[in-house]
Amino acid sequence: MSLEKMIALHPDVAGQVNAELATAARHVMLCSLFCTSFADACLAEDMDMTQCIRTRVGCADICAATARIAVRRAGQNIAMLRARVETCIRACELCAEECARHEHAHCHLCATMCRECADDCRKALPTIQ
Numbered sequence: 001m002s003l004e005k006m007i008a009l010h011p012d013v014a015g016q017v018n019a020e021l022a023t024a025a026r027h028v029m030l031c032s033l034f035c036t037s038f039a040d041a042c043l044a045e046d047m048d049m050t051q052c053i054r055t056r057v058g059c060a061d062i063c064a065a066t067a068r069i070a071v072r073r074a075g076q077n078i079a080m081l082r083a084r085v086e087t088c089i090r091a092c093e094l095c096a097e098e099c100a101r102h103e104h105a106h107c108h109l110c111a112t113m114c115r116e117c118a119d120d121c122r123k124a125l126p127t128i129q
Helices: 003-008 019-043 050-070 078-099 105-127
Strands: none
Touching: 003 019, 019 050, 019 078, 019 105, 050 078, 050 105, 078 105
């Protein structure tokens, strides 16, 4: 089932789904998984990847929380949602910057995922009203 269908079934939504926010929610869920998986990959590297791991784990946590808040519709708190999406954008930017410093394929893919996630969150932000 798609996130759009799930959100549309909420009684407070009445079928009016914010497609941009649903897309961002999907992307932040995936970004959380990518960051978690690639932090684990950093643990297997022969070099010190401590900062990359910390940055990825932080980004994963922020993305996971953002996804949960983005799909809630009862008693919405727009200011909280906007703040969370803005924080997610910044976390993804920082993670992408850190990952771009390394030559590992998993670092490059994580940087790409974080940039795409930040872009989708930027597109959703003006729709959150």
